[in-house]
Amino acid sequence: RLALPLLSANPLSSVAYAPDEIILTLAVAGLAAMHLAPWVGVAVAVIMFVIILSYRESVKAYPSGGGDYEIAKTNIGPRAGVIVAAALLVDFVLTVAVSMSSAAHYVIAMFPGLAGSQGLIAGCGVVILTLLNLRGRAKNRLLATLPVVLFVTALLALIIVGSIRAATGTLAHVASADFEIVPEANLESGLTGFLGVLVVLRAFSTGAAAMTGIEGPISNVQALKPPRARNAGIILLLLGVTAAVLSIGLMFLARAANIQVAEDPHENLRLNGGEIPANYVQDPVLGQLAHAVFGLKSPLFYVLGVLTILVLITAGHMAFRSFPNLASLLAHDGYLPRQLRRRGDRLGYSNGIFALGLAALLLVIVFQAHLTSLIQLYVVGVFVSFTLSQLGMLRHWGRKARHTADKHIRLRIARSRVLNLVGLVITAMVLFIVLLTRLTLGAWLAIAAIGILYLIMHSIHAHYEQVERELKIENVQNSRTLPSRVHALILVSSIRKPVLRAVAFARASRPSRLEALVVDVESEATERTLKAWDALELPVPIRVLASPYRETTAPITDYIRSIRARYPRDLVVVYIPEYVVGHWWEQLVHNQTALRIKTRLHFEPGVVVASVPWQLQSSRELIAQYDAAAEDSAENIVSQGSAETTKESHGS
Amino acid sequence: RLALPLLSANPLSSVAYAPDEIILTLAVAGLAAMHLAPWVGVAVAVIMFVIILSYRESVKAYPSGGGDYEIAKTNIGPRAGVIVAAALLVDFVLTVAVSMSSAAHYVIAMFPGLAGSQGLIAGCGVVILTLLNLRGRAKNRLLATLPVVLFVTALLALIIVGSIRAATGTLAHVASADFEIVPEANLESGLTGFLGVLVVLRAFSTGAAAMTGIEGPISNVQALKPPRARNAGIILLLLGVTAAVLSIGLMFLARAANIQVAEDPHENLRLNGGEIPANYVQDPVLGQLAHAVFGLKSPLFYVLGVLTILVLITAGHMAFRSFPNLASLLAHDGYLPRQLRRRGDRLGYSNGIFALGLAALLLVIVFQAHLTSLIQLYVVGVFVSFTLSQLGMLRHWGRKARHTADKHIRLRIARSRVLNLVGLVITAMVLFIVLLTRLTLGAWLAIAAIGILYLIMHSIHAHYEQVERELKIENVQNSRTLPSRVHALILVSSIRKPVLRAVAFARASRPSRLEALVVDVESEATERTLKAWDALELPVPIRVLASPYRETTAPITDYIRSIRARYPRDLVVVYIPEYVVGHWWEQLVHNQTALRIKTRLHFEPGVVVASVPWQLQSSRELIAQYDAAAEDSAENIVSQGSAETTKESHGS
Ligand SMILES: [K+]
Ligand SMILES: [K+]
Ligand SMILES: [K+]
Ligand SMILES: [K+]
Ligand SMILES: [K+]
Ligand SMILES: [K+]
Missing domain, CATH: 3.40.50 (Rossmann fold)
Structure with missing residues (x-):
């Protein structure tokens, strides 16, 4: 029972930053575009639900915990499997980097005096998380799950109380509600024409950050109690419902409270036609919502902030914990050094965890914990594996359909195929849009990292293959002959x-x-x-x-x-x-x-x-x-x- | 024949900085004290000559190349030997640090625009020298000896031409000749009383920097052609005469040209009662002499500058080259890891050379290539080994005298004993004065380094001894019994x-x-x-x-x-x-x-x-x-x- 909150920490933690990304992407087209934000949120939630339903099919078909890697490997081929694995490794690194950067954002929301040190705070977070995982002590599971449960409870309370207040018009007035948005020069007429469509698509694909982490449960099936596949299905359903309710609820509430965020608030926001106050610190949407619903500077704001940070830390921690699992699979198939097969290999995993932490630290430093940039990379990594996994499942069902005569089963297969096809089209589209609109802005880095990891794993495999050929026993008789004498x-x-x-x-x-x-x-x-x-x-x-x-x-x-x-x-x-x-x-x-x-x-x-x-x-x-x-x-x-x-x- | 210049590079290079140290130490007592400078130079030269004569006796008694280490070990005891070895290791480090700092001083004299970057230039010098030695290519010996020969020739020419010009009153007028010296508050009455004596003693002990490096030839006897002891004796004599002539000549010439240097020229020097020009760069004495003798900005000034730098580099290089020799002796006696016994052990020596270079680099950075400070440490290191070596030789002759009846031989032994006694008294005095006057100003660092090296070598030796006891074969019969069967x-x-x-x-x-x-x-x-x-x-x-x-x-x-x-x-x-x-x-x-x-x-x-x-x-x-x-x-x-x-x- 404790596995549900732990595996949900990563996907649920996305509500800490995904709403911000949807709103600020739309903000470039002015206030009119902002009204679309909740509907983009709805679209994201619906797609997320579709992908989760499709993952429920996957976990029934592949209950061994191989996750997207196994699905792609089995149904498309080993190369696709290795690409998925590389994407997942990049995903782990970015889960850590994004979670700690977002956590730093919440720290600053609670202590505005720290504004400007986001990179430093996030960097320290990454270092501490890495050191904790290098020590590798078994954590108290209950202690880790409590924040997730409280976080979801608090957000549900926020949505319910907020809806009532919105209906009665008693929401508090947050600072950003008074700001006007300055649309970009070529988007002054709002969301019209091709550019307008592009902005909406970009908001949607950036909002896809809300879906990061939903691949976690099917990769960690082994951590569940039997019957594993069934429990994983239940977890996924609960997770899907919770995530959808939270995403949609928070987006509508943010609109009702008229919360405005922009990529560069001092550049893109105006107060009464003039500049906004120089000392204005842009809190995350969740933080501003807490002010609006519970009252400005309410203690509940700090409670929610602490809970959000704890959930983000748990999400980062789970990424570190997922690494040995994937590494073990890859080592089994000869794509990583053989000694990583056994999870008991402390030394091997220490090196892996160190590499993971170092990569996350570098990203945080290079991007100065700037979430909007990091999330582009994150979405690329996650959606490469989503897309290949959906393609793999489509082939899986295709093969199944060909070998089944039973009408009843064929109908169920057809339903699964439709789900996967929708999932494939959408995940491929998100990937395409992110690459199209953000390739030069950093997304190339994720692609390059996936490429390099692919090449490394491919080389290791080629080496093992060659050694295998070299060492294969061709002639048993011949090799059974003994040396005649021993010179000592x-x-x-x-x-x-x-x-x-x-x-x-x-x-x-x-x-x-x-x-x-x-x-x-x-x-x-x-x-x-x-x-x-x-x-x-x-x-x-x-x-x-x-x-x-x-x-x-x-x-x-x-x-x-x-x-x-x-x-x-x-x-x-x-x-x-x-x-x-x-x-x-x-x-x-x-x-x-x-x-x-x-x-x-x-x-x-x-x-x-x-x-x-x-x-x-x-x-x-x-x-x-x-x-x-x-x-x-x-x-x-x-x-x-x-x-x-x-x-x-x-x-x- | 090529060994003479190479082994002389280190001791002769001292004239690049020793004159400066004598003059600026006396400068604290004003102009009157300055007139004493040449006579302090004479005293240094005489003592150097005495020590060199004493070393000629040493090399005859210990022609195997063990140097001061062997002398101290054999005649005083292993502990004294290890202290000497530690002091020599510190000496190597400081030869590199001082030589590169002095070289940086000459670079700045030639390119005054670089003033203020002395630490950086010296640091780069140390790094390059270390890398060259790590690569360990056999250098072209002729190429290395040429600068030393040309350097001595140029200095002799400088002294001869300079003496003629001084006699005819045609020396050029260097900038510093116009400056007045501001004596320190408690020394305004000149060199009177106890404080005055202390200043002279300090100038003498600092000028002892001129003697650094004269221990080199007897440690490198093996590099000479046989008969080695005789050749070493000849080299020492030639070296002594050359060094004495150069030291005395340059000091008198500097006085004749009225060259003034101070530890902090902008603080301690005045021009017509006011401050000296802000952009005044204090050249080394040798550089100012070249201006005075060959004319201001004469091309010969640059020739001499380049030669001096090359000789200083050779001196630093020889310190690196001396390291494996001493390390091999120490490894033989079990004070350093056994694998260093063989000079062929590349890996072992690479670590040693790396450590040597790193220590020199740290010193250069910490002291910002400030020569006056570094030379205190240098003199401590060198004179610890001088003193113990002289004490060892005194004992050596004492024992010889006791076992000899021949009157003729006893007379020669008596002469050697007198030489060593004078040497011992003076080297001990120099060491005492440096420690007395500079202990808190950095000389403690040299003592601490010698102490730490002593402890390390002592621990290694104790470990080997313990292992030796553990592994000694006590009962041959017992250990000759065989295992009864083999389980494979x-x-x-x-x-x-x-x-x-x-x-x-x-x-x-x-x-x-x-x-x-x-x-x-x-x-x-x-x-x-x-x-x-x-x-x-x-x-x-x-x-x-x-x-x-x-x-x-x-x-x-x-x-x-x-x-x-x-x-x-x-x-x-x-x-x-x-x-x-x-x-x-x-x-x-x-x-x-x-x-x-x-x-x-x-x-x-x-x-x-x-x-x-x-x-x-x-x-x-x-x-x-x-x-x-x-x-x-x-x-x-x-x-x-x-x-x-x-x-x-x-x-x-
Ligand atoms: K996430
Ligand atoms: K993730
Ligand atoms: K995960
Ligand atoms: K020297
Ligand atoms: K030396
Ligand atoms: K030497």
Whole structure:
């Protein structure tokens, strides 16, 4: 039950900024155009509802949690799947950037003294969110869901009280109600002609920001209780109704309160024909509505502001949480490094979360947390995946229809196809309009980011494919033949316990031939080593390798190559004594030569490198810590319940 | 023959800044004190000559190139040796910082428009010098020695022509000759009383900057042609004579030309009782002398300026070059990481050179390339090592005297002892005065840096000692016992060629027991693996390790621990198939799990980790490149001659 509010945080948080974008886009055509704002809101809500209904079909067909990525991959092809995945990754980054920028807007609405620091506040928000997610502690779910529930309750109260006040004419008078809008030069005659249509289309496509996040529930089906597909359907329906009611209600209320917002208020708004006050800070529509309904500077305004900020933070947090899920799917299919397959891989995900946070931070800094610009990118990312997902579902139903004779089922399929077709046309249109009207204003950045991510994932996949071909076993019989004999070599530098252990282990494996090697870098040291070796009276001969250039690695590889040349079918095993240390700085003062030799020997075919570790005392404390930490994290995983552990059983 | 100019660059470059420091220190006591400047110069030159004579004795006694470090270590003790080494490291950093700051001063003298950017110019100089040394190309020695030779020639010409002009009264009139000096409030009566004595002592100790670098030749004896000790002695004598002649000549000439410099010219200098021109840029003494002798704005002024800058760059470069030599000695004695023993270790030295450059850059930035401040630190660093070295030599002769009966030899020893005693008293005095008068003005920084370096080197040494005790072989008989049997385990993730190779190699080593292991992180994948394994029809059983927490490492270590518990005297060998790749990014998408398992297994006692490498095609190109590079560098070392290769045969 707690999943509903958490998964709804992202889509519902959009009402914090989508109304502003619709109104200020229309504002360029003057007051007359403003009257259209609620109807654009209605159009957005209707389309959102259609897409949500279509997603209900999707989740029934693909209940495994693969989301838009799986739908596009299965029905269109792997390339489309990777494009969707790239778009979703961009979407995660922008969810964080937009949510924190909007949160900063609300912070300033509550503390107008901070006006002008929107970029700084949003940047700090991104950094804190990233650090919280890097620490990766399990959050108290109840604590996270409470703000979402209270937020929806507060907005419903706002709409109900506001409607009554609007009907009785007792809405408070907000500052912006007195302003006049200066339309752009070529739009002074209002929404007439082609330009007028374009403005309405742009308002609609920008308002599509309200739909960002509705793809979340179907990607996170696995977090729900079974029956998952059914629960996801219910969540989507509830979400659709709530989002539609809120969007439409708030838009009409904003019109009733005559709230005006513009992209640059000091440029585009006028007060009694003159400039508006220099210290005027343009609050978000939701904030101005709270003033109008609950009274100017009412405490309820601050309550709503805090709740909105908390919901925006939850939305950003969920984007971070969605990343490992998608990354795991992509890693499964070989589009990201294999180690990301397992969600337990802390290190891998830390890098991913760090990259996500850094990208969001860069966007916030570059755009100075300017929402109108960021939302263009956001809409591009989201609608690329929407469009491909709708196309995928259309094909899915097409294939289904071809294989079904049952009339009843064919009718239901036909209904789904219509839904998806409408969804496809509209999502493609939104994408087209955003690209058409905003490409040079930043939307190209989203396209470029999707392209780069696509290329990276494509390259990783191509690499894995090539390695797969290279490593495939063609001739089992052939590869079952064994090397005839084993030549064991022990690398000796100084005669101490680790070398003795290496000798003992090498001898225990009873090789056909066993030799100790010492590289004569320094004649005095070599003398000492030989003397000490003789004193040990070991039944192992020692060979001195000349090193005219005082080099350690080359004489060893040269010697091994000479053995391999004489006995090409033999196996060479090189035993290297190694120190195991407990602190990173100890690593700096030990093993450096051993490490270099090991790395180099890996490149020689037919050579096995056998590390004989010697655990220094300091390493024992470290391993005790490791063991304790492993137990802790095991307990942690168990306490997180079954949702987590079943996450990976799907896919191939 | 080319070594003389190169080794002389550092000590001779001191005449670029030492005269300024002597004059401006005396300037605080007014014009009367200024007349003492040449005599302070004479005192510095005499002491320098004494120290150089003493160094000639040192190099005969310690011809191996260990320098002050070896002298202090052998005669006083290892702690004194490490203090000297720390002081020398600080000395290297300051040679770079001071040389580049002085070079910046000369750049500004030639292009007065750059006045005020001394810090920036010096900083760029340090960065460029560091980058050049990081690339580590062998420089054309002839090209590097030419500026030093021309610099000395030019200065001798300046002194001769200048002396003639001074005698005939035809020296040009430099701007600063008209200025009056405003003595400090408490020194208005000139150099009387205790304060006056203190000023003279301070001028002398600051002028000791002229002696910085004379320790270079005895640390670099190995770079000379044999007979090395004799050649070093000749070089030191030539150096001493040249440096003394230049110092004394320039100081007298500066007095004759009435050149005045002050720490803050706009504060401490007056023109006809009023302020000096606001745009007055104070040139270094050498620059003003060139104006006075060769005529104002003579082309020879620019020639001398360029030569001075080149010599200062060579001095800084030699400090970088001296670092590996000292680091190698320290690594030999276990005070720095062992891998620095060999000068061939590029990576190790790159880190050292980077650290050296970074420290110099920080100093230049913090002190804004302000020479008077930097030189205090410089003198501290140099004189700590001078003092301890003199003390060491005194002890050395004392011990010699006790073991010699021959009257003739005893007489020569007595002479050396007197030289060293004079040297010790004077170097200790200089150190004392600098610390006394400048401790709070920055000299503490040099002391702190020496202290920190001492602690680091001491810790490294203590760590090595402890490891040595831990690893010493006490009971040969005991450690000669062999493990009774070998349990071989093969880690299997997917059935591809690398696994087959690992199986073949493991079988070839004929262990007592051989098992393949697969960790059941994902049941489907495990099924596939088991099926593929059966299809191979290998005579090796496969064991599935349960992984309730979807963890790879813990089930393996748990299983190994259970084997070790049952058969404590057996050896466990874990064969891990590993991919060898050719590009760094390939490493990111392969082996991450193998690497983690290997690292973890190193902590388990009684376990050998045998990496079975599989060379991917991309790795073959890389190894071909390696082989080519190795041949190149071998040729390079040979062409550098014998000096390089014999460098490490000394010391234990
Ligand atoms: K959203
Ligand atoms: K989203
Ligand atoms: K999402
Ligand atoms: K110097
Ligand atoms: K020096
Ligand atoms: K030096």
